[in-house]
Amino acid sequence: MPRSAIASERAVIRAETRRRWSLALPALTVITLCSILPLVVMVGYSFMEKGQYGNVEWGFSLEGWRAVILEKDFFDDSYIPATAHLTILGRSVALALLTTALTFVFGIPTAWFIATRSPSTRAFWMFLITVPFWTNLLVRTIAIQEVIRADGTLNRLLLATGIIDEPLQMMFTNGAVLVGMTYVYLPLMVLPVYAAIEKFDFRLAEAAYDLHASRFYCLRKVVLPLMWPGIAAGSILVFIPALGAYVTPRLMGGGRAMMWGNLIDLQFGQGRNWPLGAALSIALTLVVLGAMVWYIRRVAKGGESIG
Amino acid sequence: MLDIRSLSKKFGAGNSAFHALKSIDITIEEGEFFTLLGPSGCGKTTLLRMIAGFEQPSGGQLVLDGKDIAMIPPNNRPVNTVFQSYALFPHMTVAQNVAFGLEARGATPSEVAGRVDEMLEIVQMSHLRDRKSSQMSGGQQQRVALARALAPRPRILLLDEPLSALDLKLRKQMQVELKRLQREMGLTFIFVTHDQDEALTMSDRIAVMEGGTLQQVSDPRALYDHPANRFVAEFIGDANFLAGVIADAKLGMAGQPPVPLPRNEAANGPVTVMIRPEQVVVGPLAKDAITLNGRIETLVFSGNDTQASVRLQNGETLRLRAQNNLHAETTLTEGQRLQVSLPLDALRLLPQEAADAA
Ligand SMILES: Nc1ncnc2c1ncn2[C@@H]1O[C@H](COP(=O)(O)OP(=O)(O)OP(=O)(O)O)[C@@H](O)[C@H]1O
Numbered sequence: 001m002p003r004s005a006i007a008s009e010r011a012v013i014r015a016e017t018r019r020r021w022s023l024a025l026p027a028l029t030v031i032t033l034c035s036i037l038p039l040v041v042m043v044g045y046s047f048m049e050k051g052q053y054g055n056v057e058w059g060f061s062l063e064g065w066r067a068v069i070l071e072k073d074f075f076d077d078s079y080i081p082a083t084a085h086l087t088i089l090g091r092s093v094a095l096a097l098l099t100t101a102l103t104f105v106f107g108i109p110t111a112w113f114i115a116t117r118s119p120s121t122r123a124f125w126m127f128l129i130t131v132p133f134w135t136n137l138l139v140r141t142i143a144i145q146e147v148i149r150a151d152g153t154l155n156r157l158l159l160a161t162g163i164i165d166e167p168l169q170m171m172f173t174n175g176a177v178l179v180g181m182t183y184v185y186l187p188l189m190v191l192p193v194y195a196a197i198e199k200f201d202f203r204l205a206e207a208a209y210d211l212h213a214s215r216f217y218c219l220r221k222v223v224l225p226l227m228w229p230g231i232a233a234g235s236i237l238v239f240i241p242a243l244g245a246y247v248t249p250r251l252m253g254g255g256r257a258m259m260w261g262n263l264i265d266l267q268f269g270q271g272r273n274w275p276l277g278a279a280l281s282i283a284l285t286l287v288v289l290g291a292m293v294w295y296i297r298r299v300a301k302g303g304e305s306i307g
Numbered sequence: 308m309l310d311i312r313s314l315s316k317k318f319g320a321g322n323s324a325f326h327a328l329k330s331i332d333i334t335i336e337e338g339e340f341f342t343l344l345g346p347s348g349c350g351k352t353t354l355l356r357m358i359a360g361f362e363q364p365s366g367g368q369l370v371l372d373g374k375d376i377a378m379i380p381p382n383n384r385p386v387n388t389v390f391q392s393y394a395l396f397p398h399m400t401v402a403q404n405v406a407f408g409l410e411a412r413g414a415t416p417s418e419v420a421g422r423v424d425e426m427l428e429i430v431q432m433s434h435l436r437d438r439k440s441s442q443m444s445g446g447q448q449q450r451v452a453l454a455r456a457l458a459p460r461p462r463i464l465l466l467d468e469p470l471s472a473l474d475l476k477l478r479k480q481m482q483v484e485l486k487r488l489q490r491e492m493g494l495t496f497i498f499v500t501h502d503q504d505e506a507l508t509m510s511d512r513i514a515v516m517e518g519g520t521l522q523q524v525s526d527p528r529a530l531y532d533h534p535a536n537r538f539v540a541e542f543i544g545d546a547n548f549l550a551g552v553i554a555d556a557k558l559g560m561a562g563q564p565p566v567p568l569p570r571n572e573a574a575n576g577p578v579t580v581m582i583r584p585e586q587v588v589v590g591p592l593a594k595d596a597i598t599l600n601g602r603i604e605t606l607v608f609s610g611n612d613t614q615a616s617v618r619l620q621n622g623e624t625l626r627l628r629a630q631n632n633l634h635a636e637t638t639l640t641e642g643q644r645l646q647v648s649l650p651l652d653a654l655r656l657l658p659q660e661a662a663d664a665a
């Protein structure tokens with residue numbers, strides 16, 4: 001090929017590459033501004049010195065990360081493991097897992113119910129599911145409080161019907177936190193699972209039934225494996241925000257049992273320890289990342305071995 | 308083996324109820340290739356789904372090996388289905404698909420493995436046993452669906468238009484293979500199709516259906532040679548219908564003097580006379596035939612034969628097929644006047660239907 005031809009071909013390739021990048025530019029900008037930049041700032045803060053009245057001061061320090069893992073002994077100033085943090089993390093993980101499990105238990109039948117309605121009524125049910133999204137999280141949480149507090153709707157109903165003699169103490173219990181969390185995160189489970197069920201070809205269930213499968217066998221071997229991607233997506237969508245949740249646990253639990261989210265909140269607020277707060281945030285991100293990698297690998301493998 | 312006794316099916320209730328099947332009676336024999344043939348919407352799938360157990364009969368009985376199976380759910384019936392859409396499980400491999408029916412019934416792993424190997428061998432899919440079922444051509448999926456349905460050793464295999472998604476060449480090839488498999492393994496097939504050629508070439512017996520009723524059940528030859536009514540004659544093959552009158556065992560038609568019939572089949576009165584185009588003879592015949600005068604209106608050459616449309620003197624049209632034989636005595640040309648003969652033994656007298664009178 002003559003040299004000029006090679007040169008012009010290169011120019012075409014360069015122009016093509018430029019064109020692709022310019023197409024991706026808006027997306028890249030948004031990702032950089034909204035996702036990468038804040039993350040970089042947080043990582044940076046976690047390695048700085050804490051300011052007297054909050055904020056951070058320039059200067060490298062591992063103090064923030066140290067405080068995530070170790071705390072100063074009250075008496076002799078020696079360092080001991082920060083077991084309190086572990087407890088809080090454990091509590092947050094447990095709450096997130098329970099929330100995921102409960103949204104799963106309530107979400108699957110709900111999604112199934114909607115997906116098996118006639119197409120026209122489906123839109124109506126989906127609308128109902130998404131209505132809470134239009135409302136502020138605080139308002140929703142307080143609405144649930146209204147239902148279960150001592151002189152709330154539920155207690156009055158139970159008293160009026162004579163099922164109980166005195167109001168049940170439901171507010172500020174672990175149960176209340178779970179109810180609140182399940183209520184708030186349910187739609188995130190229902191939507192992807194609904195999409196999976198709607199896509200499911202019911203002729204496959206018929207084929208399984210024709211091939212001597214019982215209903216349960218068909219559910220286990222055909223229906224669930226094909227809905228697995230939807231269930232996985234729903235679980236991730238619920239688990240991750242539930243892990244960092246702090247508004248709902250605070251309002252429903254009365255702030256008695258601290259969650260990881262509350263802990264972070266505390267460091268940026270009253271604690272005035274921004275490096276620690278930043279380190280705690282990054283630590284949570286790492287936990288989520290680890291859990292995600294593990295889960296996705298398992299799902300990928302599970303999908304194959306189940307099949 | 309399978310007795311279908313005055314089976315009927317209604318969809319819906321009250322005034323809006325739709326009678327998809329009206330009192331169907333069929334007996335299917337062991338080892339038979341039985342075909343349900345009919346136009347779209349005549350109820351073939353509905354009947355098949357009732358045998359499989361997916362639809363409940365509204366009336367009548369389904370007796371398999373002397374036992375009424377109408378109340379047995381599909382998973383406990385000794386019948387399996389090859390679905391038109393194949394309905395292979397997309398998350399499973401070919402071998403896992405074939406194993407499904409055996410595992411669901413709790414066969415031991417060694418039993419399953421042996422049977423799966425055997426079935427894949429039979430449909431020549433052993434080399435693709437670990438392929439995901441979604442990554443295969445239509446013909447390959449077809450084979451897997453067949454192996455999967457046969458693996459649990461059904462008493463009857465139901466096939467709902469299994470070949471309709473294949474292109475013509477593959478379809479012909481699969482027809483031959485399916486027929487060979489059925490014969491060699493001594494299986495009982497109930498096969499649904501709306502393709503008459505497919506039905507004629509493959510079946511031992513054919514049930515022609517229309518509007519939820521059974522029109523005729525016979526072997527392919529008899530169905531073609533002795534159609535029970537105008538619908539069957541028209542649906543299977545090509546047919547001429549001419550008006551005739553029977554009086555005293557004589558048939559009069561097209562303004563010709565009545566000729567005595569070899570066998571007196573019909574009662575006096577008007578009849579519809581059916582004759583296949585290839586049975587019409589060009590030129591006069593010495594005896595036992597009705598000879599008519601006419602003019603060739605159109606000629607269509609189609610390789611091995613020529614189809615002519617002849618306008619008879621009384622205005623009726625008669626189509627004929629003449630073999631393109633080099634040594635044929637006459638050549639046909641458009642506009643030509645000629646005599647055509649209808650051999651008496653090729654004539655079929657059909658009951659006159661309301662539509663014919665008009
Ligand atoms: N679930 C149902 N509810 C109401 N009507 C139905 C139902 N299933 C089938 N039908 C009607 O019953 C009739 C027979 O349907 P069927 O599917 O058996 O036809 P088919 O002979 O298999 O036709 P095709 O060759 O198009 O598959 C059709 O008119 C159809 O509309």
Ligand SMILES: [Mg+2]
Nearest residue numbers: 351352353467
């Ligand atoms: Mg059909």
